[in-house]
Amino acid sequence: MDFVxxxxxTTGISPEFDQPLQFAAIWTDKNFVEKDRVNIRCRLAPHILPSPQALVVTRVTPDQLIDPSLPxxxxxxxxxAEFTERWAPAIWVGYNTMKFDEEVLRQTFYQNLSPNIYATQFNGNTRFDILPAVYAAYVRHPGLLVWPTDDTGRRSFKLDRLAPANGFNAHNAHDALGDVEATIHIARLIATRSPALWSELIDNAHKARVQAKLESFRPYELVTRFGGGEPRSYVGCFCGYSHGNSAQAAFxxxxxxxxxxxxxxxxxxxxAAVDATPKIIRGVSKNKAPALLEHTAPSAEHLHRATIIANAPEFRQRVSxxxxxxxxxxxxxxxxxxxxQIYGEFYSNANKQLLQEFQHATWPRRQEIVANxxxxxxxxxxxxxxxxYSPELLTEEETALFKAYLRDKWSAPDVPETEWMTFEKAEAALGELRSAGAAEPRELEAIGSFLKPIRSAIH
Structure with missing residues (x-):
């Protein structure tokens, strides 16, 4: 199966309240031979304030955020969305994508009324994350890669350290295309140096195969990492699915x-066994390619305990x-x-048909579709x-409501419920960056100058 x-x-670290600014992808065959590539950028959406830290890290300038030549x-x-269809079927792969990039993609499709927010899981597509594969390599074959450390001497699994330590010296970190090339390099090393491990991990990209492994009630090894600790494996056994969410298995x-x-x-x-720390029963998402590996030599006690769980359906229901x-x-x-509210409920067929039309309609027609x-x-x-994108279609009242929405959003108090960037947060971030000397003064001044007229426009 091909890989993408x-x-x-992105403009920040929140999948819900930030947006992508760049998407880069390389489509390869199963042997990592390139078939196509893409590298696209876009403008800032009218309701998003970018994180100054994100702009500094990615080197995106204010001028790029509003470049009229960009989509x-x-x-x-x-x-x-078109690429998810054109390159299908494929395994969509990234580095730490399950926790971030996949969620950003879903939010991008959701907030822009794409009829299918799960595009990387449809048309024969599925998903895989190289970071858990790296953890599995570390646990199963410690000599497979060179393991760098961070500035404090702790083991680092960040791509911008791991790739150069393992021979990828052209890594343009915090550029999407550079990170893609570095990810392919690490994937190729694992696949070449341990084909059996790679095959077993890639098998987990198919949730039906993960489900079959789990429901065998055999002891398996789950490799994972918590916090800043080192990756480790747990020998465990399936013991049910979460009620109302069959993708979440109990281990x-x-x-x-x-x-x-x-x-x-x-x-x-x-x-407490499910919720406390350390957990006795942990969740495993069968549709997120977990690092679930064969336990080649289970002990008699492991087999005995797995049999107890297999023969206790009532217990599994209580765990669920x-x-x-x-x-x-x-x-x-x-x-x-x-x-x-993205996961509130699935779209009806009628709404999906309207969303499909919405994608290709004129803005006046889109306004009519929204009402239906x-x-x-x-x-x-x-x-x-x-x-x-078509404010001329709004009534005076609707225009006033939209302006009030932006004013309230960007002036919201700095409390835990405010998970998006506000002017207050942006000013504080600029101050921290200045104090830390983390960027050129003119770079920070340009970001501050970019934000000022936006603030003035809503007051």
């Missing part, structure tokens, strides 16, 4: 506890309930911003897009 190695550079974020989302650590002690345990004890209970929402909590959407999330996002 890709990376994004809008809406047009950019259409271009990326019982067979070295941490005897499952027989939990068969008659209280609900509180089972919840405990897994789901970790994410129960407070019914009295205020409504979430629309960006955080039955999903309130999509109506809100659609009205926002019309305001962004």
């Amino acid at each position: 190695f890709y990376d994004l550079e 809008s974020l809406f047009e950019f989302s259409q271009q990326v 019982f650590d067979l070295d941490a506890a005897d499952p027989s002690e939990f068969l008659g345990a209280s609900d509180e004890a089972i919840f 309930a405990a897994m789901a209970a970790r994410f129960v929402e407070d019914p009295d909590a205020p409504p979430k911003p629309v960006e955080q 959407l039955s999903d309130p999330r999509l109506r809100q996002l659609g009205r926002r897009l019309v305001a962004f």
Whole structure:
């Protein structure tokens, strides 16, 4: 199966409230022979304030953010969606993409009314992340790669250190295309030096195969990493799926506890096994290519404990309930911003058809389509897009509401609920960057000058 190695550079670290500025991808065959590549950028969306830190790191200038020759974020989302179809079927691969880039892509499709926000999992596509593969190589074959350290002497698995340490000297870090080329280099090293490990890891890109492994109730090794610690493996056994989320499996650590002690345990004890630290039962996302590896020599005790779980369907049901209970929402909590409602429910077929038409319609027709959407999330996002890209269609009242939306968003208090960039946060960030000498003064001055007229325009 082909690979699409890709990376994004963004305005900040929030998938929900930031946006991509650059998408780079290299399409290869299964042997990493290049078939095509793309490197596209886009303008800043009208409702986004970029993080000054992100601009400094990526070297994106304010002029680039508003370059009229670049596509809008809406047009950019259409271009990326087209590549997910053109190169299908393929395994979409990146470095730490499951936790960030994949979520940014989904948000980009969602907020720009693409009919399929799961594009890297449809049309025969699936996903894989090189970072867990690196962890697996570290645990299974420590001599496979050179393992660099950071400035404090701790082991570093960051791409900008790992790739140069292993012979990739042309790495242009924090440029999407440079990161893609570095990721391919690391993938090729693992695949060449340990074909068996690579094959086993790539097998996990297919969730049906992960499911089959789990539901065999055999002991498996799960390689993962927590915090700043070193990667390690856990010998465990499947013990159910989270209620309401069949993609989230429960994995019982067979070295941490005897499952027989939990068969008659209280609900509180089972919840603690799922929720406490260290965990006895941890979650495994079967659709995120976990580093789930064959345990070649399980002990008699491992096999015995796995058999107990296999023969205890009632216990597995209670574990499933405990897994789901970790994410129960407070019914009295205020409504979430629309960006955080992405996983609220699947789109109806009728709405999907309207979204398909929306992608290719004129803006006046798009405004009509938005009014006919039955999903309130999509109506809100659609009205926002019309305001962004065809403001002349708005009434005076709608224009005033849009301006108030921007003013409230960008002037929000600096509290945990404010997860997006505001003027207050941007000014504080610029001050920190100046104090730390982290950028040229003229670079920071340009960012500050860019933000001033935006602030004036909404007051």
